[in-house]
Amino acid sequence: MTETVYTVTGMTCQHCVASVTEEIGAIAGVSEVRVDLPTGAVTVVSAAELSDDAVRAAVDEAGYSLAER
Amino acid sequence: MTETVYTVTGMTCQHCVASVTEEIGAIAGVSEVRVDLPTGAVTVVSAAELSDDAVRAAVDEAGYSLAER
Numbered sequence: 001m002t003e004t005v006y007t008v009t010g011m012t013c014q015h016c017v018a019s020v021t022e023e024i025g026a027i028a029g030v031s032e033v034r035v036d037l038p039t040g041a042v043t044v045v046s047a048a049e050l051s052d053d054a055v056r057a058a059v060d061e062a063g064y065s066l067a068e069r
Numbered sequence: 070m071t072e073t074v075y076t077v078t079g080m081t082c083q084h085c086v087a088s089v090t091e092e093i094g095a096i097a098g099v100s101e102v103r104v105d106l107p108t109g110a111v112t113v114v115s116a117a118e119l120s121d122d123a124v125r126a127a128v129d130e131a132g133y134s135l136a137e138r
Contacts, residue, residue, distance in 0.1 A: 015084030 001031070002049050006042045007067035008059050011035070016064065023058040040067070070100070071118050075111045076136035077128050080104070085133065092127040109136070 008020055017035045024033045024044055032045035044050065052066075059066045077089055086104045093102045093113055101114035113119065121135075128135045 012081035013085055015088070016082055019084070 001045055001047065003043060003045050004050065006044065006055060006059075008035075008040045008042050008064050009067050010064040011037055011040060013037075016062075019062040020059060020064055023062040024055060027054050027058055070114055070116065072112060072114050073119065075113065075124060075128075077104075077109045077111050077133050078136050079133040080106055080109060082106075085131075088131040089128060089133055092131040093124060096123050096127055 011017060011020060014037070017037055020042060021033045021035055024030060024042065027046070027050060029047040029050065030044055031047065032043075034043040035041070036043075044055070056066045080086060080089060083106070086106055089111060090102045090104055093099060093111065096115070096119060098116040098119065099113055100116065101112075103112040104110070105112075113124070125135045
């Protein structure tokens with residue numbers, strides 16, 4: 001399992017958290033998504049390393065932005 | 070038709086707006102709900118005057134608060 005922490009900007013409430021969690025959770029191989037709303041830190045547990053593009057696309061789909069790492 | 074403007078606190082994003090709109094829109098007699106996110110102003114068009122209690126309960130149900138008028 002791989003655990004990666006991303007930073008997502010623009011989330012303001014638990015609805016935002018739910019949207020991001022749902023979209024990232026739909027990426028193949030993702031088994032867990034944890035979001036810390038105050039910091040925007042999103043921890044993703046996956047079977048294998050994810051491509052940043054896949055994560056970025058999911059975050060965009062939810063209506064938010066992935067910060068550069 | 071009666072048009073009343075309430076102030077709802079705690080909304081931060083369009084998901085919040087959607088939740089409040091849905092809950093207030095479910096009150097019997099309500100035909101239109103317009104929300105201005107920056108100010109929290111919620112304009113409700115209804116067939117007859119609504120009770121503040123009904124509106125307060127709907128806003129609470131959505132997870133937000135009705136400001137005192």
